[in-house]
Amino acid sequence: VLNYFETKCGASKEITDRAKLRIPGGVQHNLAFNYPFPLAIDRADGAYLTDRDGNTYIDFLQAGGPTILGSNYAPVNERVAEVIKASGPVTGLFHEYELKLAEIINRYLPHVEMYRSLGSGTEAVMAAVRGARAFTGRKMVIKVGGAYHGWSDTMVYGLRVPGSFRMNAKGIPFGATARTRETFPHDLGTLKRKLIENRLRGGTAAVIVEPVGPESGTRPVPRDYNAKVRELCDEFGALLVFDEVVTGFRLGMGGAAGYFGVTPDLTVLGKAVSGGYPMAGGVGGRADIMGVFGSGLDGKSGAHVQVGGTLSANPLSCAAGYFAIEEMARTNAPVIAGRAGDRLTRGLQRLIDRYGLPYVAYNQGSIVHLECSGVMLLDMRSPIKLLKENKARKRLMEQMGAAYTAHGIITLAGSRMYTSMADTDEVIDDALNRFDQVFAQ
Ligand code: PMP
Numbered sequence: 001v002l003n004y005f006e007t008k009c010g011a012s013k014e015i016t017d018r019a020k021l022r023i024p025g026g027v028q029h030n031l032a033f034n035y036p037f038p039l040a041i042d043r044a045d046g047a048y049l050t051d052r053d054g055n056t057y058i059d060f061l062q063a064g065g066p067t068i069l070g071s072n073y074a075p076v077n078e079r080v081a082e083v084i085k086a087s088g089p090v091t092g093l094f095h096e097y098e099l100k101l102a103e104i105i106n107r108y109l110p111h112v113e114m115y116r117s118l119g120s121g122t123e124a125v126m127a128a129v130r131g132a133r134a135f136t137g138r139k140m141v142i143k144v145g146g147a148y149h150g151w152s153d154t155m156v157y158g159l160r161v162p163g164s165f166r167m168n169a170k171g172i173p174f175g176a177t178a179r180t181r182e183t184f185p186h187d188l189g190t191l192k193r194k195l196i197e198n199r200l201r202g203g204t205a206a207v208i209v210e211p212v213g214p215e216s217g218t219r220p221v222p223r224d225y226n227a228k229v230r231e232l233c234d235e236f237g238a239l240l241v242f243d244e245v246v247t248g249f250r251l252g253m254g255g256a257a258g259y260f261g262v263t264p265d266l267t268v269l270g271k272a273v274s275g276g277y278p279m280a281g282g283v284g285g286r287a288d289i290m291g292v293f294g295s296g297l298d299g300k301s302g303a304h305v306q307v308g309g310t311l312s313a314n315p316l317s318c319a320a321g322y323f324a325i326e327e328m329a330r331t332n333a334p335v336i337a338g339r340a341g342d343r344l345t346r347g348l349q350r351l352i353d354r355y356g357l358p359y360v361a362y363n364q365g366s367i368v369h370l371e372c373s374g375v376m377l378l379d380m381r382s383p384i385k386l387l388k389e390n391k392a393r394k395r396l397m398e399q400m401g402a403a404y405t406a407h408g409i410i411t412l413a414g415s416r417m418y419t420s421m422a423d424t425d426e427v428i429d430d431a432l433n434r435f436d437q438v439f440a441q
Contacts, residue, residue: 001399004406005036011052015040031064031412033401039410044071046422049410057410058431060344060368060417065216065246066271066280068333068366069324070422076275079323080316089316097318104325105273105284108253111263115284116293117313121245121270122150124281125208127293127307128266129154131283132206132239134292134305139202142194142238145182146214149243149268154180155208185214186221188228195236204238206266211256212364216246216416218371220362226262233265239289245270245281249325250418251365252334259364265289275324279309279317333421338365340423347432355439368417372400403441407434 005013016037020026030038043050047070049059059071069076087095102115118124129141141154149155153176156169169177181198183190191207198204209229213221226242233240242264247256249272257263266285274280284290292305311317328334341363348361348370359372373393401414409431411417419428 001403001406002036005402008055009037009039009051009053012040013037015052031061032405032410033398033414035398035402039405046070046072047420047424047427055408057405057408058427058434059410060419060431061410061412062418062420063276064271064412065250065418066274066276068250068272068328068337068420069275069331070420071276073275073324073327076320076323076327080277080320083315083319087315090311090314092310095315095318097315097322098313101273101318101322101325102284104322105269105282108249108325108329109255109257109267109284111257111286112267112284113287114290115269115282116290116307117279117282117318118307119279119309119312120150120281121243121268122152122155122281123307123309123312124245124268124270124283125149125155125243126152127283127305128208128241128268129206130305130307131289131292132241132266135289136203136205136237136239138205138238140179140181140198140204142181142183142191142198142204142207144185144209144214146185146219147208147210147243148215149208149210150245153177185219186225188225188232191229192232195232195238199236204236206239206241207233208241208243208268210243210246211260211262212247212251212367216367217364218369218416223260226256226260230262230264239265241266241268243268246367248272249328249334250337250367252338253329272324272328274317274321275327277317277320279311279314280321331421334365336421337419337423340419340421340428341366341368341417343425343428344368344417344419344423344431347428348435351432351436351439357439366419368419370411370415370417372396372415400438403438404435407438409434 016026027034027038040052041049042052047059049057062071098117105112105115118127143149153172156172181194183194195204207229211226213219230240242256244255244267248269249255251259266283266289268283270281273282293307294304345361345363345368352359352361361370373396397414401411404411
């Protein structure tokens with residue numbers, strides 16, 4: 001594996017070495033692993049990526065999720081180019097694409113009666129939490145251990161979760177998370193207990209979940225989990241927030257809400273909501289709740305919850321999202337990508353069984369997991385044990401990620417893959433041949 005990087009990736013190595021001087025850590029955004037060094041990517045096209053040295057890879061990262069149509073999708077790009085020609089990327093003023101985006105989201109997610117575009121998934125979660133507190137007049141928020149809701153102070157990943165014990169919390173004052181409570185993944189008993197405890201702490205404004213389970217289903221939840229969380233929220237008067245940053249338009253045009261048949265009060269969107277263009281995020285939901293974000297046109301200026309962003313709701317991103325959603329519906333992209341995910345997962349599991357490896361492959365549509373550590377993280381109750389296992393898992397994932405890359409496949413952190421509409425049977429079968437070579441070694 002190291003031989004591949006040494007002999008075939010000279011240009012990437014040169015760029016990364018230079019980057020160490022000017023960019024902290026030598027890299028700022030790389031969702032694949034950086035071991036032994038990150039690749040500098042020059043071109044993307046459908047199911048493929050090409051690096052600076054001219055090596056081509058099958059792209060199962062798909063930018064971390066947004067490009068359900070496939071990377072660098074020309075029909076959307078061409079329409080976006082027309083918008084740039086007309087208005088440029090931003091004016092700071094109202095334009096019709098803001099509305100068209102909110103309308104098309106409502107067409108496929110009817111429970112998103114109103115929608116507010118923001119800069120990223122992280123910002124949209126911040127807005128959802130703030131809005132829920134303002135609407136309910138309550139203080140506490142409950143998240144699920146290990147779930148990722150962006151990098152804001154109050155929602156920091158691994159807040160107190162066993163296995164990632166304040167791992168990502170450097171620089172965050174302890175008090176910032178005082179009103180966030182965490183449950184064990186897929187454990188409804190701890191959720192109920194927190195809801196009861198919170199009655200004495202000012203009440204629970206919202207429960208926020210990733211509907212496929214923490215970290216895009218790395219820790220899967222039972223099929224009826226979301227329905228049961230919905231029931232508990234209703235019992236305690238808390239708002240249910242679905243973080244659909246990954247699942248929105250990916251599990252189907254109706255997102256996770258449609259997939260699980262559960263209706264949240266608020267929905268956080270990101271990634272696919274701007275079709276891979278920047279400023280991907282927004283919060284939407286019941287009109288009465290969304291009213292807290294009113295901008296003052298109703299004569300109540302100053303009475304509302306503040307959200308903002310110079311580039312929030314810019315014409316470029318709103319138009320890109322609108323075009324991408326239209327195109328995903330027209331082409332049936334979520335279903336096609338989901339079938340590719342099924343084919344990939346079945347093929348991987350066949351290989352795992354053939355070689356008798358202690359791995360497991362599983363998927364929810366186009367979200368595919370390939371766990372090689374033997375740690376499914378289902379029991380999150382032993383912090384020390386899981387901390388150790390998590391470290392070992394991370395190291396193994398890093399090495400597996402590099403091995404896949406050396407065989408022409410880019411994954412998310414060596415353990416997760418997103419398929420897209422560009423993944424034909426030929427692409428998946430080619431990928432399976434490459435996985436076969438890695439597993440054989
Ligand atoms: N929520 C979930 C479930 C996510 O996967 C992510 C990003 N991976 C976020 C929120 C944060 O979104 P962003 O990166 O756009 O801030």
